[in-house]
Amino acid sequence: MLPRIHRLKKKKDFEKVYKKGKGFRQDFLFLKSLNNDSEVSRIGIVVSKKVALRATVRNLIKRRIRAAVKELIPNMKPGQDIVINTLTGVDKETDFKKVKTAVKELLLKSGIINKNKQ
Numbered sequence: 001m002l003p004r005i006h007r008l009k010k011k012k013d014f015e016k017v018y019k020k021g022k023g024f025r026q027d028f029l030f031l032k033s034l035n036n037d038s039e040v041s042r043i044g045i046v047v048s049k050k051v052a053l054r055a056t057v058r059n060l061i062k063r064r065i066r067a068a069v070k071e072l073i074p075n076m077k078p079g080q081d082i083v084i085n086t087l088t089g090v091d092k093e094t095d096f097k098k099v100k101t102a103v104k105e106l107l108l109k110s111g112i113i114n115k116n117k118q
Contacts, residue, residue: 002073
């Protein structure tokens with residue numbers, strides 16, 4: 001579970017990131033980020049029914065992404081609102097190592113973490 005201060009929860013915050021944020025894609029993940037003028041970065045994760053019909057599978061995918069993000073929080077730049085969407089190509093068979101690599105590469109590509117801070 002992500003620490004409470006690092007969670008993006010309100011619908012209006014998600015909509016703001018979707019409308020004004022900058023997008024990046026890596027493998028089966030799509031990221032939108034936006035500056036939030038605060039001291040912490042907040043992260044939201046979305047897994048749609050297009051990816052998996054069963055809620056248990058969607059929750060499993062979200063838990064894996066959350067765990068990968070949690071390990072990278074200390075390396076993130078502060079003051080970002082981030083929404084990570086899953087695309088088709090990820091399922092319950094996708095192992096954690098692959099998810100972690102995709103999340104890390106996506107955050108590097110977007111500039112949220114620096115190569116020297118890995």
